[in-house]
Amino acid sequence: MPSFPLFGPFALPSSSINPKQVGFIANLKLPASHSIVAQALTSLGCMEHRGACSADNVSGDGSGVMTQVPWKLLQASAPEFAGIKPEEAGVGMLFLPNDDAAEEEAKATFEGVVASEGRCRVVGWRRVPVDSSIVGRLARATEPRAWQVVLEPVAGAGSLAGDELERELFLLRKLVEKAAKAKGGALAADFYVCTLSCRTITYKGMLQSSALGPYYPDLQNPLFESRFAIYHRRFSTNTTPKWPLAQPMRVLGHNGEINTLQGNLNWVASRQDSLRAPVWEGRERD
Numbered sequence: 400m401p402s403f404p405l406f407g408p409f410a411l412p413s414s415s416i417n418p419k420q421v422g423f424i425a426n427l428k429l430p431a432s433h434s435i436v437a438q439a440l441t442s443l444g445c446m447e448h449r450g451a452c453s454a455d456n457v458s459g460d461g462s463g464v465m466t467q468v469p470w471k472l473l474q475a476s477a478p479e480f481a482g483i484k485p486e487e488a489g490v491g492m493l494f495l496p497n498d499d500a501a502e503e504e505a506k507a508t509f510e511g512v513v514a515s516e517g518r519c520r521v522v523g524w525r526r527v528p529v530d531s532s533i534v535g536r537l538a539r540a541t542e543p544r545a546w547q548v549v550l551e552p553v554a555g556a557g558s559l560a561g562d563e564l565e566r567e568l569f570l571l572r573k574l575v576e577k578a579a580k581a582k583g584g585a586l587a588a589d590f591y592v593c594t595l596s597c598r599t600i601t602y603k604g605m606l607q608s609s610a611l612g613p614y615y616p617d618l619q620n621p622l623f624e625s626r627f628a629i630y631h632r633r634f635s636t637n638t639t640p641k642w643p644l645a646q647p648m649r650v651l652g653h654n655g656e657i658n659t660l661q662g663n664l665n666w667v668a669s670r671q672d673s674l675r676a677p678v679w680e681g682r683e684r685d
Contacts (some may be wrong), residue, residue, distance in 0.1 A: 404431075405497075421629070421630075421631050421646075421647075422439070422442050422443065422446070422629070422630045422631070423628070423629050424438055424439050424442070424454070424627065424628050424630075425627035425628075426544075426626055426627070427626070429626075430624075430626075431467060431625050431626045432624050432626075433620075433621045433622070433624050435466075435624075435625050435626065435627065435628050436466060436618060436623050436624070436625055436628055437619075438628075439464050439628035439629075439630045440464070440611065440612040440619075440630075441629060443462060443464065443608045443611060443630040443631075443632060444590055444608045444609040444612075445608075446462075446608050446632040453609065456642060458569075460605065460633050460640040460645075461603065461604065461605055461606070461632075461633040461640060461642075461644060461645030461646055462602070462603065462604070462606050462607065462608050462611050462630075462631065462632045462633065462645060462646070463601055463602055463603020463604065463631060463645050463646055463647055464601070464602055464611065464618070464628050464629065464632070464647070465514055465594075465599055465601045465628065465629040465630075465647040466599065466600060466602075466623075466627065466628050466629075467488050467598065467599060467600075467602070467624075467625040467626055467627065468485070468489075468490050468596070468597070468598065468599065468600050469600070469617070469622065469624060469625065470483065470485040471622040471623075471624055472553075472617060472620055472622040472623045472624075473490065473512070473547070473549065475588075475622055476522060476525055477525055478617075479522055479523040479549075480522065480523060480525075480549055483522065483549065483551065484551070484644060486560055486561075486597075487551055487552055487559065487560050487564070488549060488550065488551045488597060489510075489519070489532070489549070489550045489551075489564060489565075489568045489595065489596060489597040490547055490548070490549055490550075490594075490596065490600055491547060491548040491549075491550070491572075491592060491594065491595040492527075492545070492547055492593040492594045492595075492596075492600050492601055492602070492643055493505075493509075493545070493546045493547070493590070493591070493593065494544070494545060494590070494591040494592075494643060495543055495544045495545075495546050495589070495590060495594060496543065496544070496585040496586065496588075496589035497542060497544055497588060497589070498541055498585060499588065499662075500586035501546055501584070501585040501586060504586055504647045505579065505586055505590045506524065506546075506548075507576050507610060508578050508582065508586065509521075509548065511578070512548040512571060512574045512575045512578055513550065513571060516567075516570070516571060516574070517553065517642070517657060518552060518553060518559060518567055519550045519551060519552055519553060519559070519567060519568075519571065520550065520551060520552075520553045521548060521549070521550055522549040522551055523548075523549055524546055524547070524548050524642065525546065525547040525548075525549070525619065526544070526545075526546055527545035527546060527547055527615065527616065528615075529545055529614055529615060529616075530613055530614055530616065531614075532599070533606075533613055533614055534604075534605075534606070534610075534611050534614065537605075537606075538593075538604070538605035538606070538640075538642075541605075541641070541642060542604075542605075542642065543642055544591060544656065545590070545615075547600075550568070550571075552564070552595040560597075561597075563596065564597045565596060565597055566679070567629035567677060568595045568596055568597060569595075570679075570682060570685065571595060572592050574597040574685060575592065575595075576590075576592060576599075591642070592641040592644070593649070594649050596649075599649075601647055601648075602615045602617065603642075603645040603646065604619060604642055604645050605610070605640055605642050605645060605646065605647075606639070608632045610660075614633055627667065628684075629647050630647070631646035631647050632646075633646045638668070671683070
């Protein structure tokens with residue numbers, strides 16, 4: 400087991416009911432580095448026994464990492480991203496339908512929502528490089544196309560940064576999801592926003608632990624730097640494995656299934672008309 404700065408991988412005891420493990424590596428004193436990402440991938444590879452494979456013995460139930468947004472890598476990946484100010488920009492990691500027409504419709508839907516909101520603009524899109532040859536037969540049948548989209552505030556939008564920018568990106572994600580669902584078809588079924596944030600990004604998929612790094616070459620690029628990494632290898636105990644359900648999720652990697660999710664959603668829906676907060680500026684009903 401390699402040594403880790405400040406914090407090492409942690410997990411519930413092996414006797415825990417749910418056979419899963421969540422890991423977290425962080426360095427709060429030194430600048431962001433690629434070594435954090437590399438160590439997270441190594442640790443994730445040691446967690447294969449905590450996951451499961453499908454009948455093809457290759458397709459994993461899901462694994463992934465959450466890190467800071469790798470601005471150096473993005474700025475070097477395309478000319479339009481070179482002038483990005485990291486403190487005033489956000490990045491979306493998206494799973495789009497594996498179909499040309501549906502993919503274009505998904506992008507147009509996303510851009511339409513951003514334009515209608517009028518506070519951010521789409522700087523550009525980036526196809527995330529992947530190696531599909533290592534994906535199992537069952538996982539490949541539903542493999543999405545991974546894309547990143549970079550956004551920044553429009554001129555005149557004020558000082559849109561920090562918490563305010565994160566809230567705006569949260570609203571955009573919810574509105575995009577609502578628009579995609581309303582269109583139905585492949586857009587509703589196969590469009591998923593893994594993350595849309597000015598702070599974090601998630602790389603994940605229906606992959607075995609050791610396959611995550613080879614599948615996403617970005618994760619092996621020295622320009623991919625972060626001060627922390629959350630990693631998880633999921634064992635699907637009572638849900639069907641899907642690419643969007645691979646851990647970590649947008650906020651955390653949770654060590655267990657949320658069996659009462661639908662019940663919780665119903666309770667929130669019953670109270671949504673009474674949920675108000677000044678920071679949303681009256682946007683709750685959107």
